Amino acid sequence: MVTKEAKLKKNYLDKDVEMISTREGFGQGLVELGEKNEQIVVLCADLTDSTKTSPFRERFPERFIQVGIAEQNMANIAVGLSLQGKIPFLATYAVFSPGRNWDQIRISGCYNRANVKYAGAHSGLSVGPDGATHQALEDIALTRVLPRMTVLVPCDAEETRKVTHAAADINGPVYFRYARAATAAFTTAQTPFKIGRAQVFRDGDDVAIIGAGPIVHTALVVADRLVEKNISCRVINSPSIKPLDGETIERAARECKALVTCEEHQVTGGLGGAIAEYTSKTFPVPINFIGMQDSFGESGQPNELLKKYKMDAEAIEAAVLAVVKRKRT
Amino acid sequence: MKRLTELKDLRRMASTLRQDVIEMLVEAKSGHAAGALDLADIAAALYFNVLENFGPQEITNPDRDRLYISCGHTNPIWYAAMARSGFFPVEELKTLRKFGSRLQGHLERGSVPGIESSAASLGQGLSISCGSAYAAFIDQQRYQTYCVLSDGELDEGSVWEAVGFAGHYRLQHLTAIIDRNNIQIDGFTEDVMTKEPIDQKFEAFGWHVIDVDGHNIEHVIDACREAKAIIEKPVCIIAHTIAGKGVDYMEFDYRWHGAPPGGAETERAPKPEEQGKAALKQLRTLHGKIDNSDCC
Numbered sequence: 326m327v328t329k330e331a332k333l334k335k336n337y338l339d340k341d342v343e344m345i346s347t348r349e350g351f352g353q354g355l356v357e358l359g360e361k362n363e364q365i366v367v368l369c370a371d372l373t374d375s376t377k378t379s380p381f382r383e384r385f386p387e388r389f390i391q392v393g394i395a396e397q398n399m400a401n402i403a404v405g406l407s408l409q410g411k412i413p414f415l416a417t418y419a420v421f422s423p424g425r426n427w428d429q430i431r432i433s434g435c436y437n438r439a440n441v442k443y444a445g446a447h448s449g450l451s452v453g454p455d456g457a458t459h460q461a462l463e464d465i466a467l468t469r470v471l472p473r474m475t476v477l478v479p480c481d482a483e484e485t486r487k488v489t490h491a492a493a494d495i496n497g498p499v500y501f502r503y504a505r506a507a508t509a510a511f512t513t514a515q516t517p518f519k520i521g522r523a524q525v526f527r528d529g530d531d532v533a534i535i536g537a538g539p540i541v542h543t544a545l546v547v548a549d550r551l552v553e554k555n556i557s558c559r560v561i562n563s564p565s566i567k568p569l570d571g572e573t574i575e576r577a578a579r580e581c582k583a584l585v586t587c588e589e590h591q592v593t594g595g596l597g598g599a600i601a602e603y604t605s606k607t608f609p610v611p612i613n614f615i616g617m618q619d620s621f622g623e624s625g626q627p628n629e630l631l632k633k634y635k636m637d638a639e640a641i642e643a644a645v646l647a648v649v650k651r652k653r654t
Numbered sequence: 655m656k657r658l659t660e661l662k663d664l665r666r667m668a669s670t671l672r673q674d675v676i677e678m679l680v681e682a683k684s685g686h687a688a689g690a691l692d693l694a695d696i697a698a699a700l701y702f703n704v705l706e707n708f709g710p711q712e713i714t715n716p717d718r719d720r721l722y723i724s725c726g727h728t729n730p731i732w733y734a735a736m737a738r739s740g741f742f743p744v745e746e747l748k749t750l751r752k753f754g755s756r757l758q759g760h761l762e763r764g765s766v767p768g769i770e771s772s773a774a775s776l777g778q779g780l781s782i783s784c785g786s787a788y789a790a791f792i793d794q795q796r797y798q799t800y801c802v803l804s805d806g807e808l809d810e811g812s813v814w815e816a817v818g819f820a821g822h823y824r825l826q827h828l829t830a831i832i833d834r835n836n837i838q839i840d841g842f843t844e845d846v847m848t849k850e851p852i853d854q855k856f857e858a859f860g861w862h863v864i865d866v867d868g869h870n871i872e873h874v875i876d877a878c879r880e881a882k883a884i885i886e887k888p889v890c891i892i893a894h895t896i897a898g899k900g901v902d903y904m905e906f907d908y909r910w911h912g913a914p915p916g917g918a919e920t921e922r923a924p925k926p927e928e929q930g931k932a933a934l935k936q937l938r939t940l941h942g943k944i945d946n947s948d949c950c
């Protein structure tokens with residue numbers, strides 16, 4: 326059953342649950358932050374509308390900086406701003422930041438302990454028809470390996486709004502990714518969010534599905550379906566990839582003895598990788614990984630792509646059934 | 655491949671390519687119209703006249719001219735030019751951006767024959783072209799390397815690293831063609847980030863620069879010939895174009911950078927559901943306008 330603490334929307338499993346892209350939550354969060362804190366500045370590289378930095382630009386034009394198509398320059402302008410006390414958020418497609426400017430992020434951002442917030446738009450496979458070149462499936466890996474970096478992956482628009490606030494609240498470099506496609510808006514303002522914490526959205530003790538991003542909603546759908554097959558799934562939302570909530574994850578490993586990780590990302594280096602690394606040191610159990618299996622994406626509609634690359638409900642269900650069989654008794 | 659030598663045939667080809675672009679984008683319901691349309695005359699000139707030892711039968715010919723598209727989002731026009739010159743069936747154009755298609759949202763090397771390099775992340779093609787021209791120098795090859803860039807791309811520092819490299823090594827047989835259409839995503843190029851003076855910047859790095867009307871096929875061909883004849887330095891052709899050229903309601907309007915006909919609401923455009931038809935109709939009835947017969 327869904328936990329009380331999760332405070333999900335009552336109709337979270339219904340067909341009529343509202344669909345909002347996570348980028349809307351980012352756009353809203355940025356404006357709220359701008360109102361609260363005059364030090365917030367926003368940079369963008371010729372993608373103002375699609376990254377949803379446009380509402381901030383309309384509201385605070387003097388604190389919005391257009392850098393042109395120059396992601397490397399943008400990353401270091403942000404560092405220079407942060408060293409003078411500003412809190413810069415820079416946004417472009419995740420394939421270009423951290424894709425294009427990783428060296429700048431590593432040395433000038435992280436090594437400098439710069440207070441810069443990197444927002445990676447159009448993440449995941451569900452970018453759709455633009456194809457492989459625009460589908461960021463490596464950004465979590467790229468940022469997770471950086472010392473001093475915090476990495477966050479929100480599951481819906483509301484959580485993205487919270488992540489935007491949380492990123493500003495801590496001092497230091499933060500990367501978070503968000504997406505283009507409209508996805509289920511299933512959490513509420515009361516759903517807890519804290520950097521370093523995962524939330525158990527649904528109780529269960531046969532298998533724990535741990536996800537990050539909009540795919541967490543799919544995991545909830547699967548958990549509900551599997552009741553019929555007498556499998557009790559715990560569903561954990563783990564937006565904080567780094568720092569990881571080791572306690573919640575270890576507890577899931579001990580109590581469920583099998584895990585499935587879910588993310589719109591390569592299965593190497595992302596949330597699944599982080600969980601495998603952590604549990605191997607604490608309480609190793611079988612894990613099945615939902616995500617991109619070492620390939621590039623392609624053009625198509627989001628649902629077609631999620632099906633082909635096995636990130637839809639059917640694939641998650643199959644992964645759960647398979648991992649149950651691998652459980653050590 | 656059949657080379658077109660008559661100007662009227664090349665102009666007709668440019669119109670056909672524009673029509674293909676519109677039909678592809680209407681069918682795909684997403685994609686980039688403005689740049690693809692304004693590059694039609696340049697694409698017709700390159701594919702059907704300028705490029706040598708080039709065509710579906712030549713894709714492994716070491717002497718073929720190399721064409722690197724750096725602005726991958728303009729792919730509809732390149733797919734159209736490839737299909738019309740026989741690299742793959744014309745019918746396949748309507749699968750653009752669809753699930754399972756070989757015609758991806760951005761160019762992918764290896765998907766269909768004739769794509770020399772994948773492209774989408776801006777500012778990379780000129781470096782690749784420098785590598786191609788440098789290899790020709792090492793191997794004493796005579797092929798010409800062409801690189802088509804967009805003007806928005808000039809924001810990228812990597813472009814200028816390549817410009818400096820080519821100037822430093824006085825790379826021969828390298829022609830960069832810049833689609834100077836004055837738009838990028840967030841607005842007019844000079845509002846987003848100053849690009850000018852593009853000619854003086856290239857010259858300062860040791861390039862020869864030729865300005866040309868990018869819709870005048872004859873002049874584009876002449877400029878490419880001149881560029882080829884200059885062997886002591888790399889050459890940059892600044893092709894002045896009108897964004898969205900050929901579709902009245904798109905011309906000069908940056909909002910059509912990333913939208914297909916039917917995909918945006920603007921003051922000058924008809925209702926979205928009528929935009930595709932209107933675009934095709936304008937192409938036909940405005941034939942003289944895009945045909946440029948008056949200025950040649």
Ligand SMILES: Cc1ncc(C[n+]2csc(CCOP(=O)(O)OP(=O)(O)O)c2C)c(N)n1
Pocket residue numbers: 370371372394396421425688689690725727728774775776777804805806807835836837838839897911912
């Ligand atoms: C490195 C990189 N940054 C950002 C983008 C996103 N993007 C795609 S096209 C474009 C700019 C459009 O300007 P231009 O290239 O001049 O295109 P035009 O509409 O004139 O064809 C941008 C910013 C990208 N493709 N690559």
Ligand SMILES: [Mg+2]
Pocket residue numbers: 689804805806833834835836837838
């Ligand atoms: Mg342009």
